Amino acid sequence: MQIQNRRLALKKLAASALSLGALEAVAAPANADTKLKGNIKHSVSRWCYGSIPLEELCQICKDLGIKSIELVGPEEWPTLNKYGLTSAMGWGNWPKGTGLENFLNKTENHDALVAFYTELIPQAASMGINNLICFSGNRRGLSDYQGLLNCQKGLKRIMPIAEKNNVTITMELLSSRDSHPDYQCDNVEWGAVLCEMVGSERFKLLYDIFHMQSMHGDHIRNIRRYGKYISHYHTGGMPGRREIDDTQEIYYPAIMKALVDSGYKGYVGQEFTPTPKDRAGIVDSLRKAILICDV
DSSP: OOOOOHHHHHHHHSSOOOOHHHHHHHHTTTTSSOOOOOSSEEEEEEEGGGSHHHHHHHHHHHHHHHOOEESSTTTTHHHHTTTTBOSSBOOOOTTTTTTTTTTTTGGGHHHHHHHHHHHHHHHHHTTOOEEEEEEEOTTTTOOOHHHHHHHHHHHHHHHHEEEEEOEEEEEEEETTTTSSSTTOSSSSSHHHHHHHHHOOTTTEEEEEEHHHHHHOOHHHHHHHHHGGGGGEEEOBBTTBBOOOHHHHOOOHHHHHHHEEEEEEEEEEEEEOOOOOOOOHHHHHHHHHHHHOEEE
């Protein structure tokens, strides 16, 4: 999932429509107390901070008011629990031969994936993990209609155990125009149709704003139209999946406000690759992103 400008952004932020309070917070030192409003539940993707040991990242998150580190598996969940954190989006070690490009839209993968989730779902539930990620897989000549049917068939087998354990299986929306060529679940309409076909509150979508900016944009309207099908959101600056400040084309405060107004109660996961390479710069970059989204 890894895909790959910045002091001037602080000055430019003053020209944006952020509130004065938020501007003052963004300009504050990285080690200043982070005062969050509580309207957004904040999370961060582990893979973006691979240079920082997990326990150190856990402490950083606690200091910043971040409640979750996501895209980690069962072997890391106890460490999160030790620091009072959760994983807003869990995953595991996929069965051999499967992965993002080869997943639920291929019926030959279903037996292995059903067995995988049958084991992983109760583990997640026991640790308070409420969302587990899944993927459509690449088309590889498969029509969108047949892809829907195939994904539905596999998910229908997984839903009983997901429903029993109150764990949501969440399919990520990814860009087939740029980062993940040929990926099938590449637009929110296709994903919403699949949700209707599966017909369970325990199957939903991960709306990655960075990826959907590449495909179709229109995020605020999509939140209003399709929010009931979405259990999680990811951020990322476009282009380049860098910081979500005013060096890029997505205006995150308005999107976050639309989320709050919609009644969304889930997490927002920061999933951008920090420009700084030193620890202090990385932490400062993450803190600013949290404050930009803290509407």
